[in-house]
Amino acid sequence: MYSLDEIKEFIKVLEDSSLSVLELQKEDGSKIRIEKPQTAQQVVSNAVSAAAAAPCAPARSTEPAAVQAAAEASKTIDAPIVGVFYAASAPGKAPFVSVGKKVKKGDVVCIIEAMKCMNEIQAEEDGEIAEILVNDGDLVEYGQPLFKIN
Numbered sequence: 001m002y003s004l005d006e007i008k009e010f011i012k013v014l015e016d017s018s019l020s021v022l023e024l025q026k027e028d029g030s031k032i033r034i035e036k037p038q039t040a041q042q043v044v045s046n047a048v049s050a051a052a053a054a055p056c057a058p059a060r061s062t063e064p065a066a067v068q069a070a071a072e073a074s075k076t077i078d079a080p081i082v083g084v085f086y087a088a089s090a091p092g093k094a095p096f097v098s099v100g101k102k103v104k105k106g107d108v109v110c111i112i113e114a115m116k117c118m119n120e121i122q123a124e125e126d127g128e129i130a131e132i133l134v135n136d137g138d139l140v141e142y143g144q145p146l147f148k149i150n
Contacts, residue, residue, distance in 0.1 A: 002032055010034055023115060076133075076145035077123060083114035085146065087136045095136075097129045097147070109147060112140060123149070 002010075014022045014034050023033040079085070087095035087110055097109045103123040110121045127149040134146055 001030055002026075007032065007034075021115075023117075075125070075127070075149050077109055077121070077147040077149055079112060079140040079142060079144045079146055080121065081112055081114050081119060082142050083112040083119070083140060085134050085136065085138045085140045086111040086113065086118075087132070097132075099129055099132060102126075102128050103149070121146070125149070 010022055010024065010032065011034060014036060019036070021033065021035045023031070025031045087097075089096070089111065096111075097103060097107075103109060104126050105123055107123045108120045109123050109129075112119050112121055129147055130150045131148040132146070133148065134140055134144070140146065
């Protein structure tokens with residue numbers, strides 16, 4: 001266990017650094033993870049950067065209405081963290097999901113490795129995997145779509 005004084009010191013170290021997350025583990029297995037909240041200025045800055053990098057959308061779509069409706073009907077499962085995408089629990093094992101597989105809310109769809117921790121990513125709703133948008137071993141960003149789900 002970590003003492004209150006140790007935790008306060010960890011918070012001070014995080015606040016005084018440029019890090020956004022501090023995660024520690026003792027030999028006895030006890031862990032602590034502290035994250036800096038994003039300030040409004042950081043959120044606005046990130047949004048402005050994303051808007052500047054995004055290409056402008058055409059004013060009118062040239063796609064048929066049926067294609068647009070199908071695109072709007074499908075949803076995505078997005079990466080909740082930055083890390084390395086793994087489709088299976090171990091090399092050589094079957095992937096968690098494949099195109100056409102039906103998933104229920106809470107089913108594991110992949111693993112994202114972040115800071116040597118394997119994080120199981122779960123489906124947020126029932127549906128069917130329509131498309132896998134990333135390859136095994138790819139580095140994924142926060143919010144990046146991983147799967148299309150119908």
